[in-house]
Structures are given as C-alpha cells and as structure tokens.
Amino acid sequence: MRVLGLISGTSHDGIDCALVRWSRDGDLLTGVVEHTGTVPYPPGLRAAIVAALPPNPADMGEVCRLDTLVGRAFAEAAATCPAADLVCSHGQTMYHWVEDGRVRGTLQLGQPAWIAERLGVPVVSDLRVRDVAAGGQGAPLVSAFDLPLLSGLPASAGRAGALNLGGIANLTVCEPPLAYDIGPASALMDAAVRAATGMPYDEDGRLAASGKVHEGLLAELLAEPYYHLPPPKTTGKELFHAGYLDRVAGPYALGLPDLVATLTALTAETVAAEIRRHGLGTVVVSGGGVRNPALMRALRERAEGVRLLPSDDLGVPSDAKEAVAFSYLGWLTAHGLPGTVPACTGAAGSRVLGTITPGRGPLRLPEPLDLPPRSIRMEGRGAARRTSPLS
Structure with missing residues (x-):
C-alpha cells in the first residue's frame, strides 16, 4: 500500500x-x-x-x-x-x-x-x-514509528533514542518506552532571526557560530518551569513564541549573533540533559536542526560519548x-x-x-x-x- x-x-x-x-x-x-x-x-x-x-x-x-x-x-x-x-x-x-x-x-x-x-x-x-x-x-x-524503527539497532548501540529537531525538540526513548517534547529546537532561534532580519532562520548556523553565549541569559532561560516537568509532556508555539523571547531576553539587549548563540546553547543543553538523564548510547537525529552545524556541534559537546546518527543512516x-x-x-x-x-x-x-x-x-x-x-x-x-x- x-x-x-x-x-x-x-x-x-x-x-x-x-x-x-x-x-x-x-x-x-x-x-x-x-x-x-x-x-x-x-x-x-x-x-x-x-x-x-x-x-x-x-x-x-x-x-x-x-x-x-x-x-x-x-x-x-x-x-x-x-x-x-x-x-x-x-x-x-x-x-x-x-x-x-x-x-x-x-x-x-x-x-x-x-x-x-x-x-x-x-x-x-x-x-x-x-x-x-x-x-x-x-x-x-x-x-x-520510532520504537519499531529503533528495534533493529544492534545491542552494541546501548540504550537508544530518537530525537527530532524541528521548531520543537522531541525525544523517544526505548526500553522502557517514553516520549515527550523537550522544549524549543529552532522555535526561539527562528523568532529572533525573523524579528531582526526578516529571514526565516539562521542559515547554516552562521549567526550562532559568530556569536558568544551569554551565560546569564542562558541560566535564566534554563529556569523555565516547563523543562522541570516530568514526562509525558508536550509544548509548542503557545509557550515558546516571539513574545516569550522578548520578555526573557529583551532586558539583556544582546546583539543578534550573541542572542542566537545563546538560544542555540539553550537547545543543545536542554536536549543533552535529557540524553544524559536517560543514559542513551545512541540517538537517531532528524529534523531541520540536523542541517545546523552550530547546533549539532554544541549538542555533541554537551552529549559527549553519545553516538548521534542522522536518521538517513536508517533509511529515513x-x-x-x-x-x-x-x-x-x-x-x-x-x-x-x-x-x-x-x-x-x-x-x-x-x-x-x-x-x-x-x-x-x-x-x-x-x-x-x-x-x-x-x-x-x-x-x-x-x-x-x-x-x-x-x-
């Protein structure tokens, strides 16, 4: 069919x-x-x-x-x-x-x-x-779909998960099964770029790569209560939208490269924290975030030792x-x-x-x-x- x-x-x-x-x-x-x-x-x-x-x-x-x-x-x-x-x-x-x-x-x-x-x-x-x-x-x-797809991975893969990096990042974990929305993947990054330039996103992660992470703003962003809720949980643009970004990041008055670098670090840290929490050995990654070198580099640094595979390697x-x-x-x-x-x-x-x-x-x-x-x-x-x- x-x-x-x-x-x-x-x-x-x-x-x-x-x-x-x-x-x-x-x-x-x-x-x-x-x-x-x-x-x-x-x-x-x-x-x-x-x-x-x-x-x-x-x-x-x-x-x-x-x-x-x-x-x-x-x-x-x-x-x-x-x-x-x-x-x-x-x-x-x-x-x-x-x-x-x-x-x-x-x-x-x-x-x-x-x-x-x-x-x-x-x-x-x-x-x-x-x-x-x-x-x-x-x-x-x-x-x-993730669970039967990941079932074909060899035992050497360790505990496996599937990560999608779209506007929102979501994670599926095997054995025992669990899935939920982690938080924003590109949603806040895109909102910042669109507001400042009219462009839809940070192409190839260039802005993030040219900026510096503001640790104070990152800490305030990480204090968002949603990240600390237990799964199952879901979220979307009704929470992580341009108004949210203005309220939290506006007082810092960062230049666009530093703001996007900080938002990229937010996505990488929230995702890596969940990967670490579940003890994953292999994560199959999909979504537009796979094409963002700055995001993937930050994620690899924070999820050190975890094998990150593009879903293309499984035929998807x-x-x-x-x-x-x-x-x-x-x-x-x-x-x-x-x-x-x-x-x-x-x-x-x-x-x-x-x-x-x-x-x-x-x-x-x-x-x-x-x-x-x-x-x-x-x-x-x-x-x-x-x-x-x-x-």
Whole structure:
C-alpha cells in the first residue's frame, strides 16, 4: 500500500511530503521511500498563519479561512507527488491547549476534503485529538514509528533514542518506552532571526557560530518551569513564541549573533540533559536542526560519548522523518491498528487514530490486522548507508 504522509511542523514554513510503499511480512514491516519533498507555503498564507498563532488573537472568520487555505495548499502539495492509495495529513497545528500539565485540546487546520477532492483517494486526518480524548498529550505521535524503527539497532548501540529537531525538540526513548517534547529546537532561534532580519532562520548556523553565549541569559532561560516537568509532556508555539523571547531576553539587549548563540546553547543543553538523564548510547537525529552545524556541534559537546546518527543512516530522510512517520500512522489507521503508545503519550490505552474522508469512489479499506508490526525496516533514499549504521 502506498501512503502519502503530509505535515507542516512548528516552523510553519511549508508542507513536507513522503510517499512510502508499505509491505508486511509477519512482524516486519518494510517501508520503501519512493518520494520526499517540501512545498513552501505561499508567502501570504505563511504570513496569515504566523499572524494567527499565539499570542496573537484570531477570530472564527480567520480560523475558517485558514482551514480552507491550508487544506487547499496541502491538496496542491499532494498533487505534486506520485500517485498514492491513501493520504495521511497532519495539517498545521495552530494551538495546543495545555493547563496544569494536562492537554485539554489540540487544533490542526487544513480541511482534508480539499485533498480528497483533488486526488480522489481517502484521507486520514485529525490524528492527535483521539489520543487527547483518551487522556493523552496528543504527542509525540511519532513515537509509534520510532520504537519499531529503533528495534533493529544492534545491542552494541546501548540504550537508544530518537530525537527530532524541528521548531520543537522531541525525544523517544526505548526500553522502557517514553516520549515527550523537550522544549524549543529552532522555535526561539527562528523568532529572533525573523524579528531582526526578516529571514526565516539562521542559515547554516552562521549567526550562532559568530556569536558568544551569554551565560546569564542562558541560566535564566534554563529556569523555565516547563523543562522541570516530568514526562509525558508536550509544548509548542503557545509557550515558546516571539513574545516569550522578548520578555526573557529583551532586558539583556544582546546583539543578534550573541542572542542566537545563546538560544542555540539553550537547545543543545536542554536536549543533552535529557540524553544524559536517560543514559542513551545512541540517538537517531532528524529534523531541520540536523542541517545546523552550530547546533549539532554544541549538542555533541554537551552529549559527549553519545553516538548521534542522522536518521538517513536508517533509511529515513532526516528532512522528511515526520512525514514518513505520518505515512506509517495512516497505514496503521487503514488497517484498523492503534497509532499510539500509551507509555509515551500518557493516554489510558492505545487508540486507532484519525478520521477518514472518502475519495471519489466507494470507501474500501484493507482487511483489519490484529497487531502492529514489531519492527520496521526502511529502504529507498538513504538505504545505501543503512547497512552499517554504527560504523
């Protein structure tokens, strides 16, 4: 079954696409990555998304318009990909409602009917809310993909984890399973660069590399209460946004290079602290942060002795890891299988995720399966380096 995974993450800069052909043989599920890509949002739509994000106000008319415009953008992105049997669309997270450490609700926009109408195939969408309704955090859902993927690592890898460095950093840990959002990866860095230059991010980590870490500001940033909450926990732009950065960093009046260097150190230190806390020997890293040399250098220094592998070494393109994961979640839903790990999200039990919007013809789904696969092997782009991922 070919499943197209679509997602726009907390950086809200575009739509990541991954078409994966899934085939099962007993406990092993093989995924062949046949296509990946990113389709940038039109500038006007991206500006509208940013304007509607916390702490900015947004009325119901704007929510309606964004639901349609994001849905149409996802449909256009899907149309640039090879044909699929099923689409799994995460949409664009606009708000994650958290009170007293508990997730009360979550909102992803991007009406799936536009995708179903354009492609004519069924669409799985709105995946997070079922986990929230079951008492979970609604994230990180990618843990359901991480755990069977990491199961193929050799014993010499030690305790393994998977780290995604997008707008928010999230971590999945094996044996026993655990997953949660650590805190900002690029969210605050991007906010600083955008406010000062209008550019979306610190390209190649150049600003961070040219600046100096301000230890006083770093200590104040590290005092954020969220970092000290026990998992499972989730966060997003509703906490780590430009207003937060202005409130905490504004009084220091740092130049942009020093500010970005300090924010890069914040990400590296919060992530490394969790890696150390769980005694991880190998961490598989994905997301845009993999392409930031300053961030990866700082992380290696703080997580000394830990093997950091790009997810490409396991056959999963690091820029498209979450889109690949949502392709897998769509495959699970189509087969009547749960897409959550209760120990990772905090839900009362495993749940089949999402709603299904039919395509043009009658809705036909595969025969239901009894159990999810225990192991995932990825092939396709990046697979050539997968033969010895620990070399």
